[in-house]
Amino acid sequence: MENIAKLENVTKIYKRYKKKEGLKGSIEGLFKREYEEKAAVLNMNLSIKEGEFIGLIGPNGAGKTTLIKMLTGIIAPTKGMIDVLGYRPNDMKNAYKKQYAVVMGQKSQLFFDLTVNDTLRLFKEIYEIQEEEFQMSKKYFSRLFGVEELMDVQVRTLSLGERMKCELIVALLHNPRILFLDEPTIGLDAIASKQIRKFLKEVNEERGTTILLTSHYMEDIKALCGRSIVINHGQLIFDGKTKELFEKYQDNKLITATFGYTVNNSILPDKAKLLLDEGYKKCLMVQKHQAKAVLEQIMGLEPEDIMIEEEEIGAVVERIYQEGAALHE
Amino acid sequence: MSKYFEIARIYMKAQLVWRADVVFNMIFTIARIVFAYLLWGVIFTGKSTVGGFTFYGMMSYYIVSSFLSQLEMSSGISGEISERIRNGTFSKYLIIPVNAEGYFAAMEAGIVLFYLIFDFLAAAAWIVIFRIQFVFSHDLISILCAVFMIFAGMFFMLQLNFYLGLLTLKYQGIGIFLMIKNNLVALITGTIVPLVLFPEIMVEVMKFLPFYYVTYLPSMLLTGYNQEEAVLGAAVISLWCLVMQVVIKMTWKKYIRKFDGVGI
Numbered sequence: 155m156e157n158i159a160k161l162e163n164v165t166k167i168y169k170r171y172k173k174k175e176g177l178k179g180s181i182e183g184l185f186k187r188e189y190e191e192k193a194a195v196l197n198m199n200l201s202i203k204e205g206e207f208i209g210l211i212g213p214n215g216a217g218k219t220t221l222i223k224m225l226t227g228i229i230a231p232t233k234g235m236i237d238v239l240g241y242r243p244n245d246m247k248n249a250y251k252k253q254y255a256v257v258m259g260q261k262s263q264l265f266f267d268l269t270v271n272d273t274l275r276l277f278k279e280i281y282e283i284q285e286e287e288f289q290m291s292k293k294y295f296s297r298l299f300g301v302e303e304l305m306d307v308q309v310r311t312l313s314l315g316e317r318m319k320c321e322l323i324v325a326l327l328h329n330p331r332i333l334f335l336d337e338p339t340i341g342l343d344a345i346a347s348k349q350i351r352k353f354l355k356e357v358n359e360e361r362g363t364t365i366l367l368t369s370h371y372m373e374d375i376k377a378l379c380g381r382s383i384v385i386n387h388g389q390l391i392f393d394g395k396t397k398e399l400f401e402k403y404q405d406n407k408l409i410t411a412t413f414g415y416t417v418n419n420s421i422l423p424d425k426a427k428l429l430l431d432e433g434y435k436k437c438l439m440v441q442k443h444q445a446k447a448v449l450e451q452i453m454g455l456e457p458e459d460i461m462i463e464e465e466e467i468g469a470v471v472e473r474i475y476q477e478g479a480a481l482h483e
Numbered sequence: 484m485s486k487y488f489e490i491a492r493i494y495m496k497a498q499l500v501w502r503a504d505v506v507f508n509m510i511f512t513i514a515r516i517v518f519a520y521l522l523w524g525v526i527f528t529g530k531s532t533v534g535g536f537t538f539y540g541m542m543s544y545y546i547v548s549s550f551l552s553q554l555e556m557s558s559g560i561s562g563e564i565s566e567r568i569r570n571g572t573f574s575k576y577l578i579i580p581v582n583a584e585g586y587f588a589a590m591e592a593g594i595v596l597f598y599l600i601f602d603f604l605a606a607a608a609w610i611v612i613f614r615i616q617f618v619f620s621h622d623l624i625s626i627l628c629a630v631f632m633i634f635a636g637m638f639f640m641l642q643l644n645f646y647l648g649l650l651t652l653k654y655q656g657i658g659i660f661l662m663i664k665n666n667l668v669a670l671i672t673g674t675i676v677p678l679v680l681f682p683e684i685m686v687e688v689m690k691f692l693p694f695y696y697v698t699y700l701p702s703m704l705l706t707g708y709n710q711e712e713a714v715l716g717a718a719v720i721s722l723w724c725l726v727m728q729v730v731i732k733m734t735w736k737k738y739i740r741k742f743d744g745v746g747i
Binding site: 168219223226227228229230244246248249251252256258261263265267268272273275276277278279280281282308 | 485486488489490493496497500501571572574575577578579580581739740742743744
């Protein structure tokens with residue numbers, strides 16, 4: 155696969171005004187201001203191949219949004235080189251803008267007073283899409299996202315989930331080679347999130363669109379992204395297969411066993427941590443490499459039912475971020 | 484070019500959604516004419532001319548200048564740009580393949596075209612109701628220059644407001660610039676009082692400024708006054724548009740890199 159984006163030693167430093175507390179501080183700020191520098195992205199090296207579905211993970215303020223803004227040209231890097239599809243994004247060339255799309259969960263391209271069709275018609279002209287291609291794409295995406303009946307409805311009356319689907323249609327209408335998604339499932343319920351994940355997977359697989367996704371929801375990353383990039387404090391702390399990321403950080407397994415009798419805790423394996431105790435039902439957390447031995451011990455107690463699960467994703471995320479913070483220190 | 488037509492069209496469509504805005508805009512236009520009719524009626528009591536204007540000449544000037552100033556709606560642009568830069572949503576215009584200034588020009592054109600129809604109807608209705616003997620120029624060059632100045636003047640105001648909005652990239656707050664501009668515009672465009680009533684020296688100074696050519700001179704030309712200034716006026720406002728365009732280009736190039744889009 156061909157490299158379509160490359161970052162070399164990219165740094166972005168924001169200068170921010172540090173205001174002293176209270177009214178006195180506000181008045182002082184009129185005459186003398188103190189600024190501090192905050193490195194949102196620090197010496198980052200990265201390359202993206204065509205057709206990849208990449209998850210960009212990191213806590214708030216890690217530099218994910220800054221990275222997307224630099225890749226789309228919205229902001230310029232303080233230093234370093236960014237090359238996407240042979241363009242310097244911050245040159246803001248229309249030829250480049252026609253090849254990507256960006257959807258930011260909290261920023262909308264839709265006209266709230268008008269219908270989705272009105273906005274689509276506008277974007278058809280802005281991206282100079284031929285009428286036939288426009289009609290085909292509109293039909294394809296409205297069917298894919300299941301919003302055919304919403305195309306003539308005033309946008310302000312749509313639910314958050316419906317609106318996000320329509321934002322994605324607007325973004326995908328010109329068949330971009332790269333799609334940047336910044337928190338597309340933020341605030342959505344589980345069903346809408348799941349639907350959007352399904353559609354994005356199809357767009358990536360069927361159309362070959364390269365997708366860079368930032369999300370706080372690890373379900374999004376795990377379900378969609380073959381590759382994950384973890385950043386914290388503007389630095390890259392992991393870049394590799396999502397599967398490997400979870401293997402590396404998902405240290406524990408959860409074993410839930412149901413017995414036909416009340417089990418005394420003293421006979422449970424001592425290598426496991428008891429998370430839930432209902433007498434006849436026990437939930438244990440055990441380190442991955444000890445899971446086999448613990449399981450054998452539990453089987454010896456003749457359970458009626460047994461369930462083995464991966465550790466909760468939230469705990470994995472916490473571990474990843476903690477490692478990032480330790481590296482920063 | 485079709486993208487800019489579509490932008491104008493979508494903003495025109497957006498205006499049609501809110502019916503109350505249309506009604507109030509018409510009422511406002513009518514109210515201004517009624518107010519002017521009453522005010523100038525009192526001033527003209529016992530006099531046949533004031534400052535070289537007959538009563539109907541004054542009313543004609545007022546209707547045209549009021550109509551033009553109603554159409555000049557670009558002041559919202561600086562506010563919108565400023566707000567969007569401050570809250571980070573200005574990125575909306577940076578990620579699509581359009582020229583941001585062109586986008587705002589098309590947006591304004593869409594809104595103006597919509598109001599043009601209703602403002603024209605309101606002005607025409609009152610000319611008929613008050614039986615105003617409308618005074619209109621018969622000089623073709625004056626009319627052509629006035630029409631050109633109307634478009635160039637509106638474009639200049641759009642440029643100015645776009646530029647002032649962009650200054651948010653450097654100064655964060657542009658309230659003071661807007662206040663100065665609004666006061667200057669209100670005074671020099673002659674929408675409050677015809678500039679001919681000002682001291683001559685003041686009027687001469689104003690002729691160097693673009694605002695003189697935005698509504699005042701076109702209104703005077705269309706109502707048959709100041710014909711000797713027509714060609715020079717068209718040249719001056721064109722020059723101002725060119726200068727402003729250079730300033731915008733330089734400002735954009737220099738300051739757009741300061742846009743941080745809000746948030747890390």
